[in-house]
Amino acid sequence: MGPSGSGKSTLLHTLAGLDTLTEGSVYIGETELGSLKDRDLTILRREEVGFIFQTFNLIPTLNAQENILLPLSIAGVKPDQEWYGKVVDAVGLSDRLDHRPSELSGGQQQRVAAARALVSKPAIVFADEPSGNLDSVASGELLDFMRTAVREFDQTIVMVTHDPIAASYSDRIIFLDDGDIVDEMTDPTPDSILEQMKHLGA
Template sequence: MTTATTISPQGATGERSAVAARGRQIVKAYGSGETRVIALDQVDVDIARGQFTAIMGPSGSGKSTLMHCLAGLDTVTSGQIYLDDTEITGLKDRKLTQLRRDRIGFIFQAFNLLPTLNALENITLPMDIAGRKPDGAWLNRVVETVGLAGRLKHRPTQLSGGQQQRVAVARALAARPDIIFGDEPTGNLDSRAGAEVLSFLRRSVDELGQTIVIVTHDPVAASYSDRVLYLADGRIVDQMFRPTAEAVLDRMKDFDARGRTS
């Protein structure tokens, strides 16, 4: 079941939910004059804390651009983006780099593991670079949650694709970031390995209180989320709570049909 297109931090009961990240009137444009392309068109969005959000939409809808802007990986043309109460738009490069390192986790299609390091060393690498000592109890809990306890001494070449992505998930979780962003995090995995990784992401929300946002084209991946945001032509046009794969697929078919008739 879909809801109205107004994206608000107010829940059905009117109680205000905690917001991990938010964007206000986000515009992202490329080029100028006749070649100007608007990737995001005055987007307002709130990402609820402690929830799993999926962003979907047709190719070119702006979904990856929105995630990259929310994560501080790309700049906006206009508008404001906040991580908790910190406005990240306008931050100097050094401050933005520090914020991404300390408060944001990333999981991407490419696992981005260093082949010369074992699983544990890959997991703790960002904290090692930052000169921070891992919280041992939390690290153990993360490792148990993603099912890597018996694989920590293995190098990436000794791990399956699903196991490598689990290492990437654990690396994102280990630093206890405010929010984790994933760009098609199961895109390079077969269905079984993808389901395993999505289950771990779901557990990290339910058991560890993590906030996760993923961009995906896969209705099955979206069905693990608490809420799906739908983008079209650079705008959020719909949302769905407690999605099922079937409901998400039906909604995407509506987009496809609309695109063919427009």
């Protein structure tokens, strides 16, 4: 968490291999990202990283199922049907799989994106303000699913947000300001986060 301009998104992008570092290094598993060529980095993103963006998460010409399976189809890999079924059930979209993004609500679109992030069993999922554009109900559904993914599927998720309620779904919060880590919190609640933020702001 952190205020606008604190470097949250930049950190996320460099961690995820979308942006390159000017100094320092990033490891995903055993792999150091800085040494990778574009092609290897792309393949690493496809196999080891899942993404949920704030908006425009889905390819408009593909239906929900195709969007969920996108990283696997790009790789030309057959999906693990059992795992796919589990994810789709958990995300609660079994009956909307043949719908195009334009036929889904914002919340449903974000949940499709979340399912896509999980389907390739990545080492880590990065979520950049995933609920930023959603109302509280849809936001709750999405965050519940993300929490389920962590609890039941042992999925690591790194999320950037400035919403204390969204942040309260996490196990551990790192506070950023001006590009520096300024604080850290485990087992947060909305109230404790708000308290902490007031403190930081002052």
